[in-house]
Amino acid sequence: MNFQALFKPKTVAVIGVSLTNDRHPANVVYTKNHLRYPIKVFPVNPRGGVLGGQTVFAHISEIPEKVDLAVIAARAEQVPTILSDCVAAGVSAAIIISAGFAETGRLDLQDRIALIAREAGFPFVGPNCLGIYSPSHMDTFFLPPERMVRPNPGNVALVSQSGGVLVDQIVKFAEEGVGLSRAISIGNKALIGELELLNYLAQDPETEVIGFYVEGFGRNEGREFILAASHCPKPVIVLKAGKSPGGGRAVSSHTASLAGDYETFSTVLSQYGVVEARDQLEMISFCESLSCYQRSIKGNIGIITGSGGHGALAVDTCTGHGLAVPFLSEQAQNEIRKNLTSSVQPIASLGNPIDLTGSAVDDDFVFATSYLSRRSEFDCIVMLLLPYLPGITSDIGARVSQIYQQEHKPLVAYVPHVEKYRMIIEGFEFNRMPVSPSIEGAVLMAEALRRGKPC
Amino acid sequence: MLTEEVKDILLASRELGWVLEPEAKRLFSLAGFDVPKFMWAPEIEEAVRFAQEIGYPVAAKVVSPRVLHKSDVGGVVVGIGSDEKLSETFARFKHLEGFAGMLVEEMVSGVELIVGAKIDYQFGPVILLGMGGIGVEIYRDTTLRMAPLKEKDVDSMLKDLKAHQLLEGYRGSEPVNLTELKAMVVAFSDLVMELEGYIESIDLNPVLCSSRRCVVADARIMLEATKPFHEANAIS
Numbered sequence: 213m214n215f216q217a218l219f220k221p222k223t224v225a226v227i228g229v230s231l232t233n234d235r236h237p238a239n240v241v242y243t244k245n246h247l248r249y250p251i252k253v254f255p256v257n258p259r260g261g262v263l264g265g266q267t268v269f270a271h272i273s274e275i276p277e278k279v280d281l282a283v284i285a286a287r288a289e290q291v292p293t294i295l296s297d298c299v300a301a302g303v304s305a306a307i308i309i310s311a312g313f314a315e316t317g318r319l320d321l322q323d324r325i326a327l328i329a330r331e332a333g334f335p336f337v338g339p340n341c342l343g344i345y346s347p348s349h350m351d352t353f354f355l356p357p358e359r360m361v362r363p364n365p366g367n368v369a370l371v372s373q374s375g376g377v378l379v380d381q382i383v384k385f386a387e388e389g390v391g392l393s394r395a396i397s398i399g400n401k402a403l404i405g406e407l408e409l410l411n412y413l414a415q416d417p418e419t420e421v422i423g424f425y426v427e428g429f430g431r432n433e434g435r436e437f438i439l440a441a442s443h444c445p446k447p448v449i450v451l452k453a454g455k456s457p458g459g460g461r462a463v464s465s466h467t468a469s470l471a472g473d474y475e476t477f478s479t480v481l482s483q484y485g486v487v488e489a490r491d492q493l494e495m496i497s498f499c500e501s502l503s504c505y506q507r508s509i510k511g512n513i514g515i516i517t518g519s520g521g522h523g524a525l526a527v528d529t530c531t532g533h534g535l536a537v538p539f540l541s542e543q544a545q546n547e548i549r550k551n552l553t554s555s556v557q558p559i560a561s562l563g564n565p566i567d568l569t570g571s572a573v574d575d576d577f578v579f580a581t582s583y584l585s586r587r588s589e590f591d592c593i594v595m596l597l598l599p600y601l602p603g604i605t606s607d608i609g610a611r612v613s614q615i616y617q618q619e620h621k622p623l624v625a626y627v628p629h630v631e632k633y634r635m636i637i638e639g640f641e642f643n644r645m646p647v648s649p650s651i652e653g654a655v656l657m658a659e660a661l662r663r664g665k666p667c
Numbered sequence: 668m669l670t671e672e673v674k675d676i677l678l679a680s681r682e683l684g685w686v687l688e689p690e691a692k693r694l695f696s697l698a699g700f701d702v703p704k705f706m707w708a709p710e711i712e713e714a715v716r717f718a719q720e721i722g723y724p725v726a727a728k729v730v731s732p733r734v735l736h737k738s739d740v741g742g743v744v745v746g747i748g749s750d751e752k753l754s755e756t757f758a759r760f761k762h763l764e765g766f767a768g769m770l771v772e773e774m775v776s777g778v779e780l781i782v783g784a785k786i787d788y789q790f791g792p793v794i795l796l797g798m799g800g801i802g803v804e805i806y807r808d809t810t811l812r813m814a815p816l817k818e819k820d821v822d823s824m825l826k827d828l829k830a831h832q833l834l835e836g837y838r839g840s841e842p843v844n845l846t847e848l849k850a851m852v853v854a855f856s857d858l859v860m861e862l863e864g865y866i867e868s869i870d871l872n873p874v875l876c877s878s879r880r881c882v883v884a885d886a887r888i889m890l891e892a893t894k895p896f897h898e899a900n901a902i903s
Binding site (some may be wrong): 476 | 685735781782783784785787788789790791793795803804807809810811812813820833868869870872887889
């Protein structure tokens with residue numbers, strides 16, 4: 213099946229628009245795509261008429277142009293017929309937003325539409341979903357645009373069984389400066405599920421990291437997914453919901469009891485080098501970090517800080533996550549010390565954490581970064597940057613990114629995220645260095661690199 | 668490929684839903700695994716004759732379709748040293764629910780491990796390895812991998828175990844034969860791949876590992892219950 217029409221349609225029909233209710237999901241989808249995106253959109257309703265000055269077509273076959281994608285938001289009972297009509301009219305793909313299928317006990321309806329599509333080799337996403345958001349191209353989420361927060365276009369694709377969680381992740385992406393390539397809400401995944409999208413996104417030139425929110429796989433579907441993910445050249449991150457045991461099931465063997473659903477899920481992910489995010493904070497941190505760096509590390513962290521306390525907290529967090537914080541030799545410490553500015557030289561403490569103190573200026577951070585970048589005992593640097601220190605300027609992010617360009621040692625930064633420090637944060641982010649608003653998040657970004665599969 | 672003999676064992680246990688231990692041992696023996704010398708004795712005379720033949724001490728276990736967890740009902744006695752003690756044990760077992768004979772077997776020693784399998788709904792066959800014995804669910808020192816396994820997978824499983832050092836010879840104790848153990852787990856994983864469609868889960872607990880051998884000292888095979896058997900047959 214060719215997914216091109218799903219992600220890059222030029223012509224879209226929105227089937228099921230209301231002539232009386234502007235808040236109808238189909239109307240929201242029609243209006244936002246008509247007004248905001250570089251695609252041609254046709255409204256469809258059997259009653260015909262006019263919507264916002266545009267002709268409403270009574271039937272998909274009446275549209276005078278070839279339609280690449282149909283967005284279907286009609287009542288569930290009507291969907292099989294509509295889908296057959298789309299196939300007959302030469303439409304290339306569909307997104308079925310309508311609810312009222314397997315999730316409400318109508319597995320029969322769902323099986324019917326899957327059968328129609330399979331027989332015709334016709335790809336569709338859904339039903340019971342939000343569909344696809346391709347930044348600057350198309351958005352089938354039935355959420356009014358003024359309510360949405362959009363991240364910048366970027367290289368992370370998100371696939372989610374839950375539309376709500378997906379939108380939430382997108383909002384967090386915007387907040388944390390993570391760029392999005394595509395977001396796909398797969399709903400009941402009657403035809404296209406995680407596996408099919410993984411295979412598509414693995415080839416998608418705009419996507420470099422693929423994140424999944426998974427509630428559960430069908431029989432043996434997890435096996436197929438994990439084997440495909442293990443061959444995927446891009447990092448794959450999975451957040452699994454439903455970690456607590458189902459309960460109530462009689463378990464007759466020790467193995468069945470010890471190998472619970474979640475234990476199995478989690479172990480199999482790590483067996484095949486797929487990164488498991490245990491919660492939303494991990495998901496966002498891992499996506500951000502892996503969108504900047506895709507090479508995996510062993511997990512030896514050099515910490516550069518402007519505050520001893522932050523350094524100590526970061527060491528604790530690293531240790532808690534199984535990351536090592538190797539001690540720096542006396543000789544190495546002396547080499548750093550003699551290159552620091554004169555006011556910092558006598559007071560800095562350099563054993564790792566490299567505590568440059570509140571008197572540090574950009575040059576001290578830059579030298580320490582440059583030095584650690586060349587030391588083989590570290591494979592990642594965590595920089596704890598306190599923007600209120602008088603010697604720190606907004607140039608710092610751009611300067612340390614120059615070092616990365618030369619030395620290729622990944623660096624993640626902690627900067628408190630308040631509006632006042634935006635310029636400092638952007639100094640890192642615009643130069644493709646990940647920044648977290650918490651120490652925990654920065655350490656998680658380093659951990660993401662360790663959990664990825666070795667290249 | 669599963670032999671007809673192995674399939675027959677599974678088929679015959681279909682109604683019960685699990686395989687009685689002597690039959691499970693026979694299955695693993697047929698599949699090339701090291702099991703203790705054993706005999707399923709319906710009468711005391713046969714039990715005594717077999718015990719004398721292999722030499723005391725021996726272990727005795729109750730065989731009953733009503734007893735899935737033998738230790739829980741006092742159905743396992745180890746270190747039996749004489750005909751009298753064996754007869755006494757037999758007499759006691761006779762009163763246990765569903766008594767269908769006594770399993771008499773060679774005593775084997777070694778570190779107690781668990782090697783298990785489960786057909787996971789989402790991921791298919793998965794293999795469990797860990798420290799075994801009756802405390803397996805208390806200590807929970809076990810690890811999992813999706814099957815089939817290669818030897819390097821078993822290496823990484825062993826590293827996952829907290830008690831890893833105990834296997835390598837801890838404070839003067841003899842190390843277990845890791846080559847034997849790894850080969851055994853890989854062979855088990857291969858067998859489980861073939862048993863998918865027949866089984867729900869398997870516990871080999873304990874597997875007794877010494878510096879010489881890894882012996883399947885107990886085996887519990889739970890059969891797939893939700894599928895009609897002809898369908899399972901069609902899979903293989």
